[in-house]
Amino acid sequence: MYITTRRKLFVPLAAATLIGGGLTAAGLASTASASVPDTIPLTFTNNSGRGDQVYVYDIGTDLASGKQGWADADGTFHPWPAGGNPPTEAPDASIAGPADGQSLTVKLPKFSGRVYFSYGQKLVFKLTPDGLVQPAVQNPDDPNHNTLFNWSEYTLNDSGLWINSTQVDMFSAPYAVGVKGGDGTTKTTGHLKPGGYKGFFDELKAQSGGWGGLVQTAPDGSVLRALAPGHGIEAGALPASVMDDYINRVWDKYSSSTLTVTPFGDQPDTKYFGKVSGDVMNFTDSSGAVVTSFTKPDADSVFGCYKLLDAPNDQVRGPISRTLCAGYNRTTLLTNSDQPDADASGFYQDATTNQYAKAVHEQMADGNAYAFAFDDVGNHESLVHDDNPQEASVTLDPFD
CATH class of the missing domain: 2.60.110.10 (Thaumatin)
Structure with missing residues (x-):
């Protein structure tokens, strides 16, 4: 099986390495x-x-x-x-x-x-x-x-x-x-x-x-080990529906309210605003223009921060996706509509959460x-x- 990485660790990368996980x-x-x-x-x-x-x-x-x-x-x-x-x-x-x-x-x-x-x-x-x-x-x-x-x-x-x-x-x-x-x-x-x-x-x-x-x-x-949940889904060891309840509740919430993402700590005025319409969450900038959209994710996308939550190495979609990935895994999207949430005391508190993390x-x-x-x-x-x-x-x- 040929392995590439799902993740970009430490800082945003210009390119993923073949070995996966190391920095370029x-x-x-x-x-x-x-x-x-x-x-x-x-x-x-x-x-x-x-x-x-x-x-x-x-x-x-x-x-x-x-x-x-x-x-x-x-x-x-x-x-x-x-x-x-x-x-x-x-x-x-x-x-x-x-x-x-x-x-x-x-x-x-x-x-x-x-x-x-x-x-x-x-x-x-x-x-x-x-x-x-x-x-x-x-x-x-x-x-x-x-x-x-x-x-x-x-x-x-x-x-x-x-x-x-x-x-x-x-x-x-x-x-x-x-x-x-x-x-x-x-x-x-x-x-x-x-x-x-x-x-x-x-x-x-x-x-x-x-x-x-x-x-x-x-x-x-x-x-020997515990697989991370994305690999567990791939191996058939964890149900693919394990996060559905939380994802559905997030979708319902932001059908009628707005999720605000401020992805850069040193750029507090750079904000994006997410709203669900059908199966898509659209993000707009401060002018109201749609800058990127996400289809409703599944558990594998959440755990792996890829597929429907892909995070390219750019300055818009990638940073928004990183923030969404963290919010889904830590299950803070329902308790805080301003993301990212930095208060670890509120992480993983939902009954449906990433129990591995x-x-x-x-x-x-x-x-x-x-x-x-x-x-x-x-x-x-x-x-x-x-x-x-x-x-x-x-x-x-x-x-x-």
């Missing part, structure tokens, strides 16, 4: 106060409490050449060879990771991509003529389906480092990320509360309506997560950035 250099404004070196140290610390061998991968797009490939432990870039049909096996890009209680430092090059890690066995990557085939665990035939793994997404370029803890595709092996800046301070995100790993799965399984179907287990019965955020130590594609609306995402990065870190946390 074109999307980032230069704010660097000092020259960012070609590589920075990335320290992997294994606090998982597990005895499995850990494998680490640094996979992405080399920003100097625009080519896709992987980096070894020294930060040296290796382009992928040509792939085939059917897909051919990719070269082994794994780095032997640290044992429990130990750390390993590798060099992170200027990439837009992902740092994968797996427990117990290596991941399987394949190549087509179009590029890399990445794990797609919503597909039961994916060779990585029964492997415990996870990943972080990052971009390191001349403007600095952006690195996240992501749950956009799944919630799985717990980890946190960090960056140490030139001023000596360290920013981290992604740690769960004590008991948060088990708490997440318990909370999801306790929800009615099929949410427990997102949980996937290994042949021995151990928990709710559980993820509730179990995060700092409350931040990337539980859906545009969880960065209002700055609720699990992302750290520094324009003069000295070190990066990934910490594998306990499964408690």
Whole structure:
């Protein structure tokens, strides 16, 4: 299965990368106060409490050449060879990771991509003529389906480092990320509360309506992950109608009232006004001209922030769609007709809501997560950035 991304993380992108989720250099404004070196140290610390061998991968797009490939432990870039049909096996890009209680430092090059890690066995990557085939665990035939793994997404370029803890595709092996800046301070995100790993799965399984179907287990019965709800719908694990009640109520409300979207925090006078007419929500600008329209979305469009809620990288439809996506997932569109709603205390309060995202955020130590594609609306995402990065870190946390 060939994988592209549904999401655009951190900042609006000029183009989506093939690897998905990483940033392209074109999307980032230069704010660097000092020259960012070609590589920075990335320290992997294994606090998982597990005895499995850990494998680490640094996979992405080399920003100097625009080519896709992987980096070894020294930060040296290796382009992928040509792939085939059917897909051919990719070269082994794994780095032997640290044992429990130990750390390993590798060099992170200027990439837009992902740092994968797996427990117990290596991941399987394949190549087509179009590029890399990445794990797609919503597909039961994916060779990585029964492997415990996870990943972080990052971009390191001349403007600095952006690195996240992501749950956009799944919630799985717990980890946190960090960056140490030139001023000596360290920013981290992604740690769960004590008991948060088990708490997440318990909370999801306790929800009615099929949410427990997102949980996937290994042949021995151990928990591997919970699929994000969009992937759950794709896999038939979650009913496609799971958000219909809320979507219908939103549609009814804005048939007779107006939804105001102010998509840019630094442009408070830029407002768009949404009103439903039949199966379409039309948005007008301050002059009354229709600037874009959205067909009534389904749950998959809401969870994936795509299809009927597509968000192109422009200055009108994309920003409005991002705001709608956040409002639908957080179920704030009925309680606040001025969006985006930045008050997290009102998120996920409707009986029909994104229970997966709710559980993820509730179990995060700092409350931040990337539980859906545009969880960065209002700055609720699990992302750290520094324009003069000295070190990066990934910490594998306990499964408690």
